[in-house]
Amino acid sequence: MNHQPVSRRTYFLVYLGLLVLLAATVGAAFLDAGWLNPVIALTIAVIKAVLVILFFMHVRASSAIVRIFALLGFFWLGILIFLTMGDYLTRIWLPPV
Amino acid sequence: MASITFDRFRENYLNAGYTARSWLLTLDHKRIAVLYMISITFFFFVGGFAAVLFRLELLTPQADLVSLDNYNRLFTVHGIIMIFFFLVPAIPSVLGNFLIPLMIGARDLAYPRLNLASWYLFMIGGFITFGAVVFGGVDTGWTFYTPYSSGYTNTAVVATIVGVFIAGISTILTGLNFIVTIHKLRAPGMTWSRLPLFVWSHYATSLIFILATPVLGVSLLLVVAERLLGIGIFDPSRGGDPVLFQHLFWFYSHPAVYIMVLPAMGVISELIAAFSRRRVFGYTFVALASLAIAFIGFLVWGHHMFVAGQSAFNAAIFSGLSFLVAIPSAVKVFNWTATLYKGSISLDTPMLYALGFIGLFVIGGLTGLFVASLALDVHVHDTYFVVAHFHYIMVGASVMAYLGGIHYWWPKISGRTYPEWWGRISAALIFAGFNLTFFPQFILGYQGMPRRYATYPEEFQVLNVMSTAGASIVSLGYLLPLIYLIWSLRTGERVGPNPWRVSGLEWTTSSPPPTENFSTIPVVTAEAYTDFPEDDEDE
Amino acid sequence: MSETTTTGGAVEVHYQTPEEKLELNRLGMWVFLASEVMFFGGLFTIYLVYRWLYPQVFATASRELDLVLGTINTAILLTSSFTMALAVHAIQAGSRRALTLFLLLTMLLGLAFIGIKGTEYLHVINEGLFPNREQLLTLSADERPGQIFFSLYFAMTGLHLLHMLLGLLVIAFLIVQANLFKRYSAADYSAIENMGLYWHFVDIVWIFIFPLLYLIDRAS
Numbered sequence: 001m002n003h004q005p006v007s008r009r010t011y012f013l014v015y016l017g018l019l020v021l022l023a024a025t026v027g028a029a030f031l032d033a034g035w036l037n038p039v040i041a042l043t044i045a046v047i048k049a050v051l052v053i054l055f056f057m058h059v060r061a062s063s064a065i066v067r068i069f070a071l072l073g074f075f076w077l078g079i080l081i082f083l084t085m086g087d088y089l090t091r092i093w094l095p096p097v
Numbered sequence: 098m099a100s101i102t103f104d105r106f107r108e109n110y111l112n113a114g115y116t117a118r119s120w121l122l123t124l125d126h127k128r129i130a131v132l133y134m135i136s137i138t139f140f141f142f143v144g145g146f147a148a149v150l151f152r153l154e155l156l157t158p159q160a161d162l163v164s165l166d167n168y169n170r171l172f173t174v175h176g177i178i179m180i181f182f183f184l185v186p187a188i189p190s191v192l193g194n195f196l197i198p199l200m201i202g203a204r205d206l207a208y209p210r211l212n213l214a215s216w217y218l219f220m221i222g223g224f225i226t227f228g229a230v231v232f233g234g235v236d237t238g239w240t241f242y243t244p245y246s247s248g249y250t251n252t253a254v255v256a257t258i259v260g261v262f263i264a265g266i267s268t269i270l271t272g273l274n275f276i277v278t279i280h281k282l283r284a285p286g287m288t289w290s291r292l293p294l295f296v297w298s299h300y301a302t303s304l305i306f307i308l309a310t311p312v313l314g315v316s317l318l319l320v321v322a323e324r325l326l327g328i329g330i331f332d333p334s335r336g337g338d339p340v341l342f343q344h345l346f347w348f349y350s351h352p353a354v355y356i357m358v359l360p361a362m363g364v365i366s367e368l369i370a371a372f373s374r375r376r377v378f379g380y381t382f383v384a385l386a387s388l389a390i391a392f393i394g395f396l397v398w399g400h401h402m403f404v405a406g407q408s409a410f411n412a413a414i415f416s417g418l419s420f421l422v423a424i425p426s427a428v429k430v431f432n433w434t435a436t437l438y439k440g441s442i443s444l445d446t447p448m449l450y451a452l453g454f455i456g457l458f459v460i461g462g463l464t465g466l467f468v469a470s471l472a473l474d475v476h477v478h479d480t481y482f483v484v485a486h487f488h489y490i491m492v493g494a495s496v497m498a499y500l501g502g503i504h505y506w507w508p509k510i511s512g513r514t515y516p517e518w519w520g521r522i523s524a525a526l527i528f529a530g531f532n533l534t535f536f537p538q539f540i541l542g543y544q545g546m547p548r549r550y551a552t553y554p555e556e557f558q559v560l561n562v563m564s565t566a567g568a569s570i571v572s573l574g575y576l577l578p579l580i581y582l583i584w585s586l587r588t589g590e591r592v593g594p595n596p597w598r599v600s601g602l603e604w605t606t607s608s609p610p611p612t613e614n615f616s617t618i619p620v621v622t623a624e625a626y627t628d629f630p631e632d633d634e635d636e
Numbered sequence: 637m638s639e640t641t642t643t644g645g646a647v648e649v650h651y652q653t654p655e656e657k658l659e660l661n662r663l664g665m666w667v668f669l670a671s672e673v674m675f676f677g678g679l680f681t682i683y684l685v686y687r688w689l690y691p692q693v694f695a696t697a698s699r700e701l702d703l704v705l706g707t708i709n710t711a712i713l714l715t716s717s718f719t720m721a722l723a724v725h726a727i728q729a730g731s732r733r734a735l736t737l738f739l740l741l742t743m744l745l746g747l748a749f750i751g752i753k754g755t756e757y758l759h760v761i762n763e764g765l766f767p768n769r770e771q772l773l774t775l776s777a778d779e780r781p782g783q784i785f786f787s788l789y790f791a792m793t794g795l796h797l798l799h800m801l802l803g804l805l806v807i808a809f810l811i812v813q814a815n816l817f818k819r820y821s822a823a824d825y826s827a828i829e830n831m832g833l834y835w836h837f838v839d840i841v842w843i844f845i846f847p848l849l850y851l852i853d854r855a856s
Contacts, residue, residue, distance in 0.1 A: 073673025311675035336780035
């Protein structure tokens with residue numbers, strides 16, 4: 001792990017990118033795209049989060065074990081969301097016992 | 098190994114300071130473990146006392162000893178105290194704290210101050226909850242189901258939840274400490290594949306601590322918000338869904354049972370190896386099984402909600418996954434049994450607990466398959482069958498593992514031996530009393546006696562009386578170690594580093610160990626469980 | 637250089653080099669952040685379930701939120717992440733002065749965020765949108781899920797706000813440590829880096845909260 005893995009210029013470019021994405025997500029909200037709206041909004045949010053994680057949080061330059069733990073929470077949250085939503089999504093199809 | 102002359106005046110972690118300050122502001126993981134040991138023992142007897150009271154009530158079919166409301170409070174107290182303030186912390190915070198640095202060749206955990214903070218948070222949470230349940234009373238059951246807990250009960254729910262929440266933070270910090278310690282502080286040569294299985298189990302447990310507990314935390318906070326502010330997130334009359342609370346609650350509370358059993362399995366691996374004088378059969382599979390149990394354990398929570406109102410599709414998925422989690426558990430049982438085969442068995446007290454564990458864990462686990470099957474569970478859900486199933490695991494397995502571990506490592510922790518025959522008698526009493534208490538409950542549940550009721554139909558009385566009789570025997574069994582272990586601090590024979598003559602880094606230090614654990618950090622060259630002293634060697 | 641301190645009976649010898657200390661504490665921080673993901677994640681799960689159950693109600697309710705203030709706040713937080721990253725960068729180069737400057741800037745931006753958030757809260761409460769037990773029971777069955785949106789709004793942004801307040805307190809503490817006690821240098825900045833990790837995480841939570849709460853359906 002070296003001192004100053006990320007330069008000020010990179011930080012600035014990432015910051016600009018984040019602002020652009022913010023404008024994009026607000027703008028996209030005014031488009032009437034039905035079910036695509038939340039998909040676009042969340043995709044942009046994920047890209048922003050990934051930029052923050054990789055560059056601001058130095059994960060791009062971090063050790064493997066740090067990267068695993070950085071990912072772990074999000075993966076686990078996926079389990080919670082997936083199996084919980086699975087209940088609600090299938091209640092009409094196969095009602096409760 | 099050169100023999101070490103025992104010097105009773107040698108500095109160790111116990112005599113390095115006698116003031117209250119040196120204990121209450123200690124950063125030594127071993128002292129913190131002892132602080133935890135005292136605290137959880139207190140909570141164990143509080144929770145146990147509540148059980149004594151309601152088992153006495155259940156001697157007769159009518160509610161004649163306590164009122165119906167107080168009966169609800171008793172089983173709630175029992176559940177909350179036993180789960181959050183005894184079972185969850187017992188093995189990790191006592192034995193884990195004491196042993197992990199010793200077993201990996203480190204001087205302490207990664208964050209000693211955080212470790213002390215964990216204990217203080219535990220005590221603060223325990224103090225609040227104890228006050229709330231004893232002086233106010235809570236009657237929701239330890240499961241806090243909404244909307245009863247969040248809007249309709251007039252009991253001390255908020256205070257109780259605050260205490261549990263704070264204790265939960267304590268466990269998250271402990272899990273964090275263990276994970277970083279195991280990753281970063283292993284001695285040179287102590288590779289992952291040389292770690293004692295006790296450490297593997299605690300690593301898997303720590304993952305559960307950090308990933309599951311926060312979800313409980315946030316759902317309990319919302320119950321408090323619902324009670325205090327009137328929001329309706331879980332109240333159907335205000336548009337909320339009570340089943341959603343259950344999803345979030347059980348997302349933690351099912352992995353929580355693995356928090357309670359994985360460390361116990363870790364202890365058993367050590368005991369079986371030590372008292373068979375053999376390396377655990379299939380070491381790699383047992384280690385990986387710990388991780389598998391932790392992972393799959395996160396995927397099964399819906400089996401607590403088969404009749405709660407979730408979709409049948411989801412229920413079926415959870416049922417299938419629940420069968421899956423039995424596999425790594427079975428792998429462990431097979432491997433322990435294989436370790437015993439042609440081992441040099443000695444039936445000391447810890448081994449009695451370990452063997453008892455295997456038998457009772459098998460019964461508990463097999464009955465788990467009963468309740469995991471969707472159709473059967475519809476019949477036995479909320480009956481004593483479920484109560485018996487989980488007590489076979491949580492008491493029959495976890496508590497016995499805790500006691501086995503305490504006896505095994507007692508010479509290391511205290512520097513003294515306990516009276517072996519009293520140990521064996523207590524183990525036998527506990528085993529017999531436990532089975533008499535809980536086996537009748539399988540029958541009661543199957544015959545339809547519901548749980549959490551103070552009254553029952555006449556025809557169930559005989560089995561209830563048997564169960565209460567068992568409870569009195571097992572209570573005696575638990576009291577005996579409390580007495581003779583404390584007594585041994587004065588009268589027990591003093592021991593050297595390795596009184597059991599077994600393998601493991603913790604047995605290379607003096608008993609009790611010095612504060613810094615090792616004068617020089619060891620360099621490890623042997624695989625786990627391969628360094629048993631030969632019979633002719635001086636220990 | 638090995639660090640050996642004896643405090644309260646324990647000898648702490650855990651790292652030999654600054655890199656080892658950084659790595660140890662970085663791992664600890666990420667383990668903590670994983671638990672924080674699950675903590676907020678529980679709320680997000682509840683949100684997702686109710687949004688799926690009551691899409692129209694959520695869309696209507698979302699439009700009550702002030703999009704301009706929300707967007708400005710998001711921009712403020714992103715900027716504060718930028719200044720925090722620069723703060724870490726500064727101390728990696730050994731400059732306590734630049735560190736203090738960027739930490740102060742981060743604090744200012746954080747306080748601005750809180751100020752704007754407070755204004756939003758007052759607005760929502762004055763509009764009578766804060767869930768209220770008596771009011772709730774007068775609502776029709778169709779209207780009641782609306783209070784769930786606002787309950788979640790306050791729960792999610794409130795929890796986020798709490799984390800920000802804690803973060804600001806710690807930043808203030810770090811500024812005091814750096815200036816009064818001359819702590820932190822290019823060889824010892826683990827605390828600053830971990831502060832950065834925490835701050836960026838709180839920013840990421842907001843990055844998800846913003847579209848979920850404010851941008852449900854602005855097209856109508």
